[in-house]
Amino acid sequence: MGFNGSGTYITWYTIDNPSPKRCFRESEIHGNEGVGALMSLFWIVIRQLAEIEAMATSKKVITREEWEKKLNDVKIRKEDMNKLVMNFLVTEGYVDAAEKFRMESGTEPDIDLATIMDRMAVKKAVQCGNVEDAIEKVNDLNPEILDTNPQLFFHLQQQRLIELIRNGKVEEALEFAQEELAPRGEENQGFLEELERTVALLAFEDVSNCPVGNLLDISQRLKTASEVNAAILTSQSHEKGTYVCCQPY
Amino acid sequence: MPTASSTTATAAGTNTSVTATSGILQRLSSTDQDVKFKALRELKNQIIGNRTKKLSFLKLGAGPAVAAILAEAVMADDGDRNDSFNKNVIVQAAAVLGSFACGFDVGVQAVLDAGVFPNLLRLLSNLNEKVVDAGARSLKMIYQSKLAPKYDFLKEKNVEFLLSLLNSENENVSGLGSSIITHSCKTSVEQKLLFDAGVLKKLIILLEGSPSLRDSSLESLATIFKNNLEVVSKFVGSESGRALSSIIELVKDRFARTRLLASWCLIVIRNTSPCYLQDIAVKTKLTNTVLELVGDPGQVGDEASFAFSSLIAEKEDMQKLAFEINAIDKLYSHLQKDSLHPRRFEGILLALADMCSKLECCRSRFLSLQALDSVIVALAHDSADVRTAACICLRSVSRSIKNLSAGCFMKETVVFPLVRLLDDPSTSVQVAALGVISNIVVDFTTRRSSFIRCGGVKQLVQLSKSMDATIRLNALWALRNLTFQAENKCKERVFMELTASLLASLICDPEAFVQEQALALVRNLVDGCINSVECVFAEDGIILDAVGRQLQSALKVEIGIQGMYVLSNVATGKEFHKEAVMKQLLRYAETGTQSYIVKFLQSNDSRLRTAAVWAIVNLTSSLGAGASGRVVKLRDAGVLRVRTAVGQFSAFDVGST
Numbered sequence: 001m002g003f004n005g006s007g008t009y010i011t012w013y014t015i016d017n018p019s020p021k022r023c024f025r026e027s028e029i030h031g032n033e034g035v036g037a038l039m040s041l042f043w044i045v046i047r048q049l050a051e052i053e054a055m056a057t058s059k060k061v062i063t064r065e066e067w068e069k070k071l072n073d074v075k076i077r078k079e080d081m082n083k084l085v086m087n088f089l090v091t092e093g094y095v096d097a098a099e100k101f102r103m104e105s106g107t108e109p110d111i112d113l114a115t116i117m118d119r120m121a122v123k124k125a126v127q128c129g130n131v132e133d134a135i136e137k138v139n140d141l142n143p144e145i146l147d148t149n150p151q152l153f154f155h156l157q158q159q160r161l162i163e164l165i166r167n168g169k170v171e172e173a174l175e176f177a178q179e180e181l182a183p184r185g186e187e188n189q190g191f192l193e194e195l196e197r198t199v200a201l202l203a204f205e206d207v208s209n210c211p212v213g214n215l216l217d218i219s220q221r222l223k224t225a226s227e228v229n230a231a232i233l234t235s236q237s238h239e240k241g242t243y244v245c246c247q248p249y
Numbered sequence: 250m251p252t253a254s255s256t257t258a259t260a261a262g263t264n265t266s267v268t269a270t271s272g273i274l275q276r277l278s279s280t281d282q283d284v285k286f287k288a289l290r291e292l293k294n295q296i297i298g299n300r301t302k303k304l305s306f307l308k309l310g311a312g313p314a315v316a317a318i319l320a321e322a323v324m325a326d327d328g329d330r331n332d333s334f335n336k337n338v339i340v341q342a343a344a345v346l347g348s349f350a351c352g353f354d355v356g357v358q359a360v361l362d363a364g365v366f367p368n369l370l371r372l373l374s375n376l377n378e379k380v381v382d383a384g385a386r387s388l389k390m391i392y393q394s395k396l397a398p399k400y401d402f403l404k405e406k407n408v409e410f411l412l413s414l415l416n417s418e419n420e421n422v423s424g425l426g427s428s429i430i431t432h433s434c435k436t437s438v439e440q441k442l443l444f445d446a447g448v449l450k451k452l453i454i455l456l457e458g459s460p461s462l463r464d465s466s467l468e469s470l471a472t473i474f475k476n477n478l479e480v481v482s483k484f485v486g487s488e489s490g491r492a493l494s495s496i497i498e499l500v501k502d503r504f505a506r507t508r509l510l511a512s513w514c515l516i517v518i519r520n521t522s523p524c525y526l527q528d529i530a531v532k533t534k535l536t537n538t539v540l541e542l543v544g545d546p547g548q549v550g551d552e553a554s555f556a557f558s559s560l561i562a563e564k565e566d567m568q569k570l571a572f573e574i575n576a577i578d579k580l581y582s583h584l585q586k587d588s589l590h591p592r593r594f595e596g597i598l599l600a601l602a603d604m605c606s607k608l609e610c611c612r613s614r615f616l617s618l619q620a621l622d623s624v625i626v627a628l629a630h631d632s633a634d635v636r637t638a639a640c641i642c643l644r645s646v647s648r649s650i651k652n653l654s655a656g657c658f659m660k661e662t663v664v665f666p667l668v669r670l671l672d673d674p675s676t677s678v679q680v681a682a683l684g685v686i687s688n689i690v691v692d693f694t695t696r697r698s699s700f701i702r703c704g705g706v707k708q709l710v711q712l713s714k715s716m717d718a719t720i721r722l723n724a725l726w727a728l729r730n731l732t733f734q735a736e737n738k739c740k741e742r743v744f745m746e747l748t749a750s751l752l753a754s755l756i757c758d759p760e761a762f763v764q765e766q767a768l769a770l771v772r773n774l775v776d777g778c779i780n781s782v783e784c785v786f787a788e789d790g791i792i793l794d795a796v797g798r799q800l801q802s803a804l805k806v807e808i809g810i811q812g813m814y815v816l817s818n819v820a821t822g823k824e825f826h827k828e829a830v831m832k833q834l835l836r837y838a839e840t841g842t843q844s845y846i847v848k849f850l851q852s853n854d855s856r857l858r859t860a861a862v863w864a865i866v867n868l869t870s871s872l873g874a875g876a877s878g879r880v881v882k883l884r885d886a887g888v889l890r891v892r893t894a895v896g897q898f899s900a901f902d903v904g905s906t
Contacts, residue, residue: 136294143344144386146298147351153298183301189588237459 082107091233093120111236119232126225131160138228142235152231154184154191158198159224162215165201173202270305277314282334289318289341297348307349307359315349316363318342323368330376340383343372347387350394357394366391366398373414373422385421392428400433408446415451420462423455427462430469440477449473449484453492460504467499467510471517481521493518497531500538505549509556512539516560523564536560536571540579543597554580554596562603569608577604577614584623591632598627598638605645612649616657621646628666633675640670640681647688658689664700671708676717683712683723690731697731697739706731710746718760725755725766732773740774740781749787756795761805768796768811775818782822785815790829793819797833800845806854813849813860820867824875827868831879834864835886846888865889 062070086107089098095116098109118141125134135156138145146153157180164173177199185192197212204210214220273295276288292311296303319342325335346365349356369391372384391397401407414426430448434440443449452473455466474481485493499511515535519526526532539560542553557576561567583589584597601620605611615621624646627639647658658664667689670682686709690700700706709731712724728747732740744752755767771792775782785792800812820830834846849861865888869880883889 135297136290139294139297139344142386143293143297143348144351144390147348150298180299183299187300234460 079107090116091229093123093229095120111233115236119229119236122232123225123229126156126159126228127221129163129166129221131156131163131224134228135160138232141232145231145235149231150184150188150191152227154181154188154194155224155227157181157184158194159221161198162201162220165198165207166216170202270302270309274306274309274311274314277311277318282338285318286334286338286341289315289338289345293341293345293348296345300353303349303353303356307356311345312349312359312363315342315345316360316365316368319346319365319368323371326375336375336377336380339372339375340379343369343380343383343387347383347390350387350390352390352393354394354396357391357396360391361396361398373425378419381419382421385419385425389421389425389428392425392432395432397432400429402434402439402442408442411443412446412448412451415448415455420459423458424462424465427452427455427465427469431465431472434469434472437477437479440473440475440480443473444480444483449480449492453495456495456499460507463499463502464504464506464510467496467507467514470496471510471514474514474517474521476521478522481518481525485518485525497534500535505542505545505547508538509542509549509553512542512560513556516556520559532567532570533574536567536576537574540571540574540576543580543583543600551590551593551596554593554600557600558596558603561600562606565607568604568606568611571604572608572611572614577601577611577620578618580604581615581618581620581623584620591630591635594627594630595632595634595638598624598635598642602638602642602645605642606648609649609651612646612652615646616649616652621663625663625666628670633673633678636670636673636678637675637681640667640678640685643667643685644681644688647685653689653691659697659699661699661703663689664705665703668700668703668705668708671705671712676720679712680719680723683709683720683727687723687727687730690727691733697735700731701739701742706743706746710743710751713747713755714751718758718763721755721758721763722760722766725763725770729766729770729773732770734776735773737778737781740777744774744784749784749792753788753791753795756792756799761808764799765805765807765811768799768808768815771796772811772814772818775815779822782819782826785819786826786829793829793833797836800833801837803845806852806857809845809849809852809857810854810860813857813864817860817864817867820864827875827879830864830868831882834868834888835882844886844888847886850888 082101082105086098086101086105086109089101090109090111090113093116095113098113098116101107102109102113118137122134122137122141125131125137135146146156161173161177161181164176177195181191181195181198185195198215200212201207201210201215204213207213207216273288273292276284277292279285279288292306292315296306319339322335322338322342325332326339329335346360346363346369350360369384369388372380373388375381375384400411402411411426411429414429415423417423417426430443430452434443449470452466452470456463458466474484496511496514499507500515502508502511512535515526515531516539526535536557539553539557542549543557544550545553557571557580561571580597580601584594584601589597601615601624605615621643624639624642627635628643630636630639643658643663647653649657652658667682667686670678671686673679673682686700686705690697690705706728709724709728712720713728715721715724728743732743752767752771756764756771758764758767771785774784785796796812796815799808800816803809803812816830816833820827834844837844846861846864849857850865852858852861865883869876869883869889880889
């Protein structure tokens with residue numbers, strides 16, 4: 001649901017500055033009002049951007065200085081900024097920080113902070129490569145998540161396969177691919193292609209130099225972990241808007 | 250990985266899984282509670298997200314096994330309410346059953362057959378939140394299927410229970426409440442009952458909840474609104490429309506599914522009564538949103554095109570609005586994508602069909618995009634639904650008189666695949682293909698020969714003998730249009746294929762709407778030069794006799810109209826032809842029965858009076874040698890007196906024909 005990495009995302013540098021430095025690529029913002037609906041802060045930025053666009057008949061590259069200047073002119077309400085910070089802390093699972101921030105700023109999170117621990121446990125399990133463990137944890141939290149989200153389920157199973165291949169368990173990997181992943185590939189052409197790419201890892205002696213070697217990168221784990229994180233968050237969310245999905249790459 | 254190797258590998262892998270599967274099942278019936286619990290949890294983790302495994306476990310009898318565990322645990326819970334291990338067993342068992350029922354009917358049936366329903370319901374009143382969650386989730390899964398038992402709202406206790414569900418703090422429980430409504434509320438009595446019980450107000454409050462709760466509330470709202478003017482008008486008027494605005498607001502939601510469901514809600518309201526949601530900004534936003542959702546790669550996109558159709562179907566103002574925001578171009582761009590899912594393909598074709606159903610500007614845009622080519626390709630699609638949709642789309646586009654006149658459709662590339670569809674195994678495809686053919690054979694040039702050359706007439710005649718009345722109707726319709734102002738050669742060809750006896754029997758078809766089309770076809774066949782009149786006299790005039798008989802017993806005004814035009818066309822012929830018509834008109838006069846012509850001349854329907862007057866005019870026109878004799882006969886039969894009376898007030902009808 002938009003968290004699959006292909007959607008619009010925002011790269012964060014720091015949030016310690018009252019007017020945070022962010023890097024927007026113009027093409028990413030263009031036409032994506034949905035992001036703006038998050039908070040009034042984004043609305044302001046986008047309105048400014050719209051003004052800039054209106055001035056230029058064709059697409060125009062904004063220099064960093066210009067951008068900074070525009071941002072500095074934006075007036076941000078303190079509460080909005082606090083909400084944004086809380087949102088970030090909750091999304092990324094900084095429970096202690098969120099708790100402290102709640103006490104100091106009086107900003108209430110939209111979610112029970114206790115649920116963050118469960119979510120973080122799942123995320124960590126994926127990040128460490130214990131995918132099976134992560135799947136069991138998600139199913140304990142809410143069995144609906146993986147039953148109603150075929151794409152996420154496939155990506156977790158794919159990650160399991162990648163871990164088996166990484167650990168040199170070729171026999172087991174093959175059996176797993178046949179039994180668990182092949183039927184999903186039959187249901188969905190996209191999954192089949194991803195499965196083929198993954199199984200291709202087995203064909204190379206030196207996986208670090210093969211065309212699909214990036215599947216073994218840590219970034220693949222992070223991507224899967226972030227997808228699970230987002231899905232759990234959505235299932236727990238009571239907020240009308242949404243949480244910003246931050247992807248560090 | 251080549252597909253072939255993966256297939257063989259799957260077969261090999263299945264063996265190990267069968268052993269593992271039966272191992273879990275064995276442990277489920279273990280007397281050791283711990284072993285049993287672990288097996289239950291393992292089963293849950295095996296089947297979640299994996300339909301293949303659900304099926305294989307169900308085949309081995311996992312449904313009754315888990316149902317038995319649940320029943321035992323529920324009973325034990327009554328004995329000892331603090332047994333947390335037992336509560337865990339309940340949670341796992343309910344989760345397994347819910348997963349079996351998730352998203353496919355085979356699973357729902359198996360779970361229902363295992364008799365778990367009452368036990369799952371009991372879980373809702375448990376004191377433990379996790380047990381309640383698990384029970385509500387599983388029931389929700391069951392209620393998302395058509396197979397779920399109907400919930401009887403007419404029982405007072407049931408409405409009370411439903412309200413208690415909707416009032417629950419637990420989102421899974423309130424979500425279950427709205428799933429029950431979506432599943433079981435069907436009649437206007439039920440809609441009204443739920444409205445009076447205050448269900449709508451609750452649902453509006455639930456819109457503030459989590460995304461999934463919001464979605465299920467929107468679905469329930471649409472269910473309660475559907476075609477119920479009373480409920481809709483009360484809802485729209487309540488709290489000065491604040492509730493309505495909250496739905497409008499959700500059309501801009503971040504989640505695609507929510508946007509779609511909110512849009513559906515508004516579409517249902519609008520279709521119930523067009524006087525609501527007239528605000529141009531709302532209409533535009535709605536149209537834009539639904540159109541944009543058609544591009545969603547998932548299930549939302551598949552459903553969005555149907556929502557779009559529902560939004561614009563039969564509504565010229567909405568079609569115009571959609572046209573102005575480039576709907577044709579956008580829909581067409583989705584059509585061009587590779588390997589479209591059949592359901593999506595069908596939806597987009599139907600949406601284009603609705604866009605082109607009324608407005609010429611839409612049709613010209615469609616044709617200028619060369620979209621016709623893609624639709625012609627779709628005529629040969631594997632899915633019957635897609636083929637039908639492609640035909641319906643072509644039918645809408647071919648309503649364009651301008652392009653018909655230019656012969657845009659009477660081309661081999663269009664006609665050949667259509668004629669091939671007349672042989673289609675699916676009746677709905679045949680009917681849809683006949684619909685397009687009916688349009689494109691109304692050709693104002695002489696290109697009809699290409700249709701005849703590819704065997705089109707033979708096929709149509711064949712279908713006019715179908716056992717299915719709808720196919721007979723549409724085949725005759727196509728033939729009728731084919732012979733509309735056609736050159737003699739074409740008409741002769743059609744008549745030769747049809748034969749007089751078949752036409753006569755079609756005129757006497759058991760279905761009135763088939764009779765009407767058959768008469769209309771004869772009317773077109775005998776229109777024009779004198780030679781063509783001859784055909785009704787073939788085989789001792791059985792056609793003319795059949796026409797006369799139908800006119801005497803005509804149940805529908807339309808049958809009278811078409812029949813009278815047949816007679817008036819024949820009456821333009823020679824003396825012999827005119828006399829034959831006279832014979833038909835006065836056939837019953839001798840027996841003392843009133844002739845139908847008298848009845849028609851006195852009819853309230855001006856179309857019928859006009860048709861009848863035309864026949865008399867042609868018979869008594871002074872150009873004919875026997876005209877004065879016929880006038881006498883008609884006067885004797887009491888027809889002409891009537892005619893004079895009618896003539897005074899229906900002269901303008903005749904003039905305008």
